[in-house]
Structure formats: structure tokens, C-alpha cells
Amino acid sequence: MKNKQKIPGPFKSLLSGRFAVIAIPYVWLLSFFLLPFIFVLKISLAEPIMAIPPYTALLNWGDSWLPSIQASLDSYLFLFSDSLYIKAYLSSLKIAIISTILTLIIGYSIAYSVARAPSRWRGILLMLVILPFWTSFLIRVYAWIGILKTEGLLNLALMTIGLIDKPLIIMNTDLAVYIGIVYSYLPFMILPLYANLEKMDMSLLEAAADLGCRPFKTFWTVTVPLSLPGILAGCFLVFIPVMGEFVIPDLLGGSETLMIGKVLWTEFFYNRDWPVASAVAIILLALLVVPIMLYQRSQEKAIS
Amino acid sequence: MKKFGNFNIAALVIGFSFLYIPIILLILFSFNESRLVTVWGGFSTKWYGELMQNQGIKDAAWVTIKVAFVSSTVATILGTIAGLVMTRFGNFRGRTLFSGMIYAPMVMPEVIIGLSTLLMFVALAVDRGVFTVTLAHITFSMCYVAVVIQSRMSSYDDSITEAALDLGCTPFRTFILITLPIILPAVISGWLLSFTLSLDDLVIASFTSGPGSTTLPMKIYSMVRLGVTPEINAVSTILVGLVTLGVISASIIGRRQKQNIIKV
Known part of the structure; x- marks a missing residue:
């Protein structure tokens, strides 16, 4: 510390205090969020062996002072040689895109209606949106099993009122996965949309109406463009986590439902192939880095 | 003013039915006499009694509460x-980089966070258990707290803090005497949010837990895989009830401070 003496007393303590305050959460996140990815990368380059832990060491210290590096790209080559993995990435992408669009359409209608509701209702309505957001994901997915399964409540209801003769097969299909995703992620879409729509300057809509614009056209040319930040935030909050979703395809999907989060889980817990599981995670991460950075930027813009 | 038309009413009725009917049915069938989840056999609370006999669930609940309490506080x-x-x-x-590390865990797929945290613990030869689950939960929960605090901080006038500092109050005392009371509702909702996030987490806990540290969601998950039973409905109902209570009290605290939107 060369310039230690130049800083006057109270100011110095302020500076070092400032440094400490930044350092506490910074170091925590570096060690428990960022650092672990280095281990994932490292293990994705190792080879699986029958041992504890079940992978080879990357650096072999031996008896020389310079370690020999033993890296292998086998896990990555394996991912590209077996079409299962590429299909799983593509299928996750498809499911994530379709369910984001579905969630947006349903979420927008609800958020828009809550924002337009009389102000004395709004608090209660917003609370009704937040409540499922706080309720366990697992429980909300589980709730659908009893409804969707072949001898479940939906088929029972439809057959009782005579709409169908034979039970519909929904459980363990992609349709059940879509229902589960839209249901579980709906609050994540509604909340940012509502925050945006509620702040919207109503005089702009009145101006459009006064100038003879039809309500439908006003919606598309004024409301939707103005709510674009909310739409983006909501879509990121749904799309990114759905890409790696595990619980929903596992509980509601069937053997046909391919999603990469489930593949990763299987590789890790059932096949105990840690290097391949790590490689799956690294490629998924690489696909999601850009959306995550765009999400971060949109959030920072919203705060400032 | 744009009027609140039929479309809006329909959207709200259909939307909220979609959000709530599954949960209501789940709660309803926890009071079912019959073991079948689709046939109503009369009102009964026997599944709650059975729950109290289930040592596995009680142990898991205790682990979960400990983890949730410590992780949400830190x-x-x-x-x-x-x-x-x-x-x-x-x-x-x-x-x-700092703001990236705050926002990324909120959207990052849980399987990635779970796997990466676990691999670090294994590489550093840390024994897996309650401790490692707690560390992992602290890490993602603190990001949600940071965002809740951030939205509160950016919505009030800072001049009062500056005045205190100008008058010679130390930064720490200024924080305790001025900033903290102002942001207290956000701190409380942050704690409640962390608590429920930890209470609900299945994926990250499955990766980072070890023998003897099975959490309640992990226990429920293994029961669900074996089939739908009223017992799962009963434990779910208790959890839903607790969370509802927490959200309502958080919103009352928030409303008292005229700040009631929990932004994500």
C-alpha cells in the first residue's frame, strides 16, 4: 500500500469499507456460482472410470515438476456421434419456443386484463398471480398427474358430460408437457408484463382513439410496442429455464419426450457418466449464454 | 379510460381457473376417504394422520426446515x-460481471446449477450433506433477494442518506439507522421468498445432498414416482397452506409500507 498515508483518516476507512462491502457478495458468487463451472469444464474433458469420483484426473503430477495434461474430447465427440443428444437439444429448443409463445399469449391476456381492472381489484388479482409463483413447482406439476392421467379427473369429467366416449391419452405425451410448462411458468410471464402494462401512459391510447384509431389497431400499434420490454423479460424468464427443464418432462412426459435436462439427469444419476453429463451441461450453457446476457441487459435497463 | 370489457373478464376467469383448479383439486382430494385419487369416498382427515406416522417424511421435513431457515437468513x-x-x-x-452473477442464477436451468455446484464439492472433497445443500440454496436465493432489494432501493429518495453522511454519520450507522428501516419490508419479503425457494427446491438439492440429508421435495418426488397417493396430496396441502400464509403476511407488511409489488 504505497499511497496509504495520502488518504485522510475517515475517507480511508470509507474506501476500505466500500471495498469490503462489495467484496462480500462478490467473492461468494465467484466461489459458489462461477468457480463451479470451471470444474464442469474440467470434468467434461476427463474420461469416465469406475472409481470415486468416477472420472480421470486432468493433471497428472507424477514425479516431474510439470504435470502432464490428460484431456480428452471423447465426451463431446460422443454427444455428436449419437443422434440422441442432438435430437434432445433440438427437441428442447422446439418445446421451449412453442411453450414460450403459448405462455406469452395466455400471460398477456391475463396481465392486460389485470392492468385494466378497476384499481380496487388489482391488489387482490396481483396477489392471485403471485401465489402460484411462490407455490412449489413439484406440487403444481404433481397436481396435473391426477387430472391428466387416463383414469384421471379430466377424462372423468369429459365422459360424464358425454363429450367423449373413450378416455383421451394426454398423460405421458408432449401435450401434457406443454400443459405443465405453460401452467408452471405462467406467473413468470405475467409479473413482468403486468409491471410494464400497469405503468403505461393511458393518454397515448386515448390520443390514438381520439384520432380515430380502432381499438384493435391501437392495441397492435401502441400497446404492444410499448410493452416490448415486458414481453422480452417474460419470454427470457420462460424460455431459458424451460430449455433445461427436468421435473415437467420427467413427471408428465413419456418415453418419447426428449428434453436435454432429462438427458443430463439420466447420464448423471443413472448412467453415472459424469464427463458426458458435464459435456451436456457445457453445450447447453453455451447455447444459453447469449439469451442470459440479453436478459441481464434488459433487466439493467429496466432498473435504471 | 379504456373500458374493462367482456374480453378482460373472460381472460381473468379462464386464466385464474387454469391457475387454481389444479391446486384446489389437489387440496380437495387430500381429504378423500378413498385411496383412489379420482373417486370421492367421503370426507376424511386420515391421510394427515398417516402422514404423522411417516418417519421418512417427518425427517425430510425437519431437514428441509433447517436448510430453509439457515439458507434464507444468510x-x-x-x-x-x-x-x-x-x-x-x-x-x-x-x-x-457482478450483475451477471446476480441475474444468471435466476434463469439458469437448475440442472446446470445443481451439477456444477456438486462437481465443485466433489473435486474439493467436501462431504455432501445438509451443509452443501444449504450453501447451494444460499447462492441462488441471494440473487432473488438482491433483485427485490434493488427494486426497493431504486424507488426511494437518496438525499436523506446523503444528508446523514454529510453531517458526519458513519456509513455503517447510516445504513442501520436510515437505509435499513426504509428497505425493511423488502428485506422481509426477500427472506420469505428465499425461505420458500429453499423449501420448494428439488433439482439442486438432489444434486448437492448426501446420505441422511433427503429434503422434503426429494422425498415427495420419490413418492410421486411410485404413484399418486392421497398422502402426497396431504403433505402438498400443508406446504401450499404455509406458503399462502407467508405470501399473505408478506403482502400485508408490504402494503403497510405502500409497496406491494414483488418484482422479478
């Missing part, structure tokens, strides 16, 4: 500091 402290850093510390070096 996450609230760290997250409050992080929220403060994000709003009141200007542009320090490495700020972009």
Missing part, C-alpha cells in the same frame, strides 16, 4: 448487501 444478509452494491455503489470495476 441469503437475506448477502442479498441485501448485493442489492445495496448494485444500486448505491456506482460503476465499480467488475460491475457487469
Whole structure:
């Protein structure tokens, strides 16, 4: 510390205090969020062996002072040689895109209606949106099993009122996965949309109406463009986590439902192939880095 | 004013039915006499009694409460500091990385977070158990707390803090005497949010837990895989009830402070 003496007393303590305050959460996140990815990368380059832990060491210290590096790209080559993995990435992408669009359409209608509701209702309505957001994901997915399964409540209801003769097969299909995703992620879409729509300057809509614009056209040319930040935030909050979703395809999907989060889980817990599981995670991460950075930027813009 | 038309009413009725009917049915069938989840056999609370006999569930519940309590408390402290850093510390070096590490865990697929945290613990030869689950929960919960604090911090006038500092109050005393009382509702909702996030987490806990540290969601998950039973409905109903209670009290605290939107 060369310039230690130049800083006057109270100011110095302020500076070092400032440094400490930044350092506490910074170091925590570096060690428990960022650092672990280095281990994932490292293990994705190792080879699986029958041992504890079940992978080879990357650096072999031996008896020389310079370690020999033993890296292998086998896990990555394996991912590209077996079409299962590429299909799983593509299928996750498809499911994530379709369910984001579905969630947006349903979420927008609800958020828009809550924002337009009389102000004395709004608090209660917003609370009704937040409540499922706080309720366990697992429980909300589980709730659908009893409804969707072949001898479940939906088929029972439809057959009782005579709409169908034979039970519909929904459980363990992609349709059940879509229902589960839209249901579980709906609050994540509604909340940012509502925050945006509620702040919207109503005089702009009145101006459009006064100038003879039809309500439908006003919606598309004024409301939707103005709510674009909310739409983006909501879509990121749904799309990114759905890409790696595990619980929903596992509980509601069937053997046909391919999603990469489930593949990763299987590789890790059932096949105990840690290097391949790590490689799956690294490629998924690489696909999601850009959306995550765009999400971060949109959030920072919203705060400032 | 644009009028609140039929479309809006229909959207709200259909939307909220979609959100709530599954949960209502789940609760309803926890009071079913019959073991079949689709046939109503009369009102009964026997599944709750059976729950009380289930040692596995009780152990898991106890582990979960311990983890949730410790992790939400530490996450609230760290997250409050992080929220403060994000709003009141200007542009320090490495700020972009810092905000990236705050926002990324909120959207990052849980399988990635779970796997990466576990691999680090294994590589560093840390024994897996309650401790490792707690560390992992602190890390993602503190990001949510930071965002809740941040939105509160950026919505009030800072001149009062500046006045205190100008008059010679130390930064720490200024924080305790002025900033903390103002942001207290956000700190409390941050704690409640962390608590429920920890209570609900299945994926990250499955990766980072070890023998003897099975959490309640892990226990429920293994029961669900064996089939739908009224017992799962009963334990779910208790959890839903607790969370509802927490959200309602958080919103009452929030409304008292005229700040009631929990932004994500």
C-alpha cells in the first residue's frame, strides 16, 4: 500500500469499507456460482472410470515438476456421434419456443386484463398471480398427474358430460408437457408484463382513439410496442429455464419426450457418466449464454 | 379510460381457473376417504394422520426446515448487501460481471446449477450433506433477494442518506439507522421468498445432498414416482397452506409500507 498515508483518516476507512462491502457478495458468487463451472469444464474433458469420483484426473503430477495434461474430447465427440443428444437439444429448443409463445399469449391476456381492472381489484388479482409463483413447482406439476392421467379427473369429467366416449391419452405425451410448462411458468410471464402494462401512459391510447384509431389497431400499434420490454423479460424468464427443464418432462412426459435436462439427469444419476453429463451441461450453457446476457441487459435497463 | 370489457373478464376467469383448479383439486382430494385419487369416498382427515406416522417424511421435513431457515437468513444478509452494491455503489470495476452473477442464477436451468455446484464439492472433497445443500440454496436465493432489494432501493429518495453522511454519520450507522428501516419490508419479503425457494427446491438439492440429508421435495418426488397417493396430496396441502400464509403476511407488511409489488 504505497499511497496509504495520502488518504485522510475517515475517507480511508470509507474506501476500505466500500471495498469490503462489495467484496462480500462478490467473492461468494465467484466461489459458489462461477468457480463451479470451471470444474464442469474440467470434468467434461476427463474420461469416465469406475472409481470415486468416477472420472480421470486432468493433471497428472507424477514425479516431474510439470504435470502432464490428460484431456480428452471423447465426451463431446460422443454427444455428436449419437443422434440422441442432438435430437434432445433440438427437441428442447422446439418445446421451449412453442411453450414460450403459448405462455406469452395466455400471460398477456391475463396481465392486460389485470392492468385494466378497476384499481380496487388489482391488489387482490396481483396477489392471485403471485401465489402460484411462490407455490412449489413439484406440487403444481404433481397436481396435473391426477387430472391428466387416463383414469384421471379430466377424462372423468369429459365422459360424464358425454363429450367423449373413450378416455383421451394426454398423460405421458408432449401435450401434457406443454400443459405443465405453460401452467408452471405462467406467473413468470405475467409479473413482468403486468409491471410494464400497469405503468403505461393511458393518454397515448386515448390520443390514438381520439384520432380515430380502432381499438384493435391501437392495441397492435401502441400497446404492444410499448410493452416490448415486458414481453422480452417474460419470454427470457420462460424460455431459458424451460430449455433445461427436468421435473415437467420427467413427471408428465413419456418415453418419447426428449428434453436435454432429462438427458443430463439420466447420464448423471443413472448412467453415472459424469464427463458426458458435464459435456451436456457445457453445450447447453453455451447455447444459453447469449439469451442470459440479453436478459441481464434488459433487466439493467429496466432498473435504471 | 379504456373500458374493462367482456374480453378482460373472460381472460381473468379462464386464466385464474387454469391457475387454481389444479391446486384446489389437489387440496380437495387430500381429504378423500378413498385411496383412489379420482373417486370421492367421503370426507376424511386420515391421510394427515398417516402422514404423522411417516418417519421418512417427518425427517425430510425437519431437514428441509433447517436448510430453509439457515439458507434464507444468510441469503437475506448477502442479498441485501448485493442489492445495496448494485444500486448505491456506482460503476465499480467488475460491475457487469457482478450483475451477471446476480441475474444468471435466476434463469439458469437448475440442472446446470445443481451439477456444477456438486462437481465443485466433489473435486474439493467436501462431504455432501445438509451443509452443501444449504450453501447451494444460499447462492441462488441471494440473487432473488438482491433483485427485490434493488427494486426497493431504486424507488426511494437518496438525499436523506446523503444528508446523514454529510453531517458526519458513519456509513455503517447510516445504513442501520436510515437505509435499513426504509428497505425493511423488502428485506422481509426477500427472506420469505428465499425461505420458500429453499423449501420448494428439488433439482439442486438432489444434486448437492448426501446420505441422511433427503429434503422434503426429494422425498415427495420419490413418492410421486411410485404413484399418486392421497398422502402426497396431504403433505402438498400443508406446504401450499404455509406458503399462502407467508405470501399473505408478506403482502400485508408490504402494503403497510405502500409497496406491494414483488418484482422479478
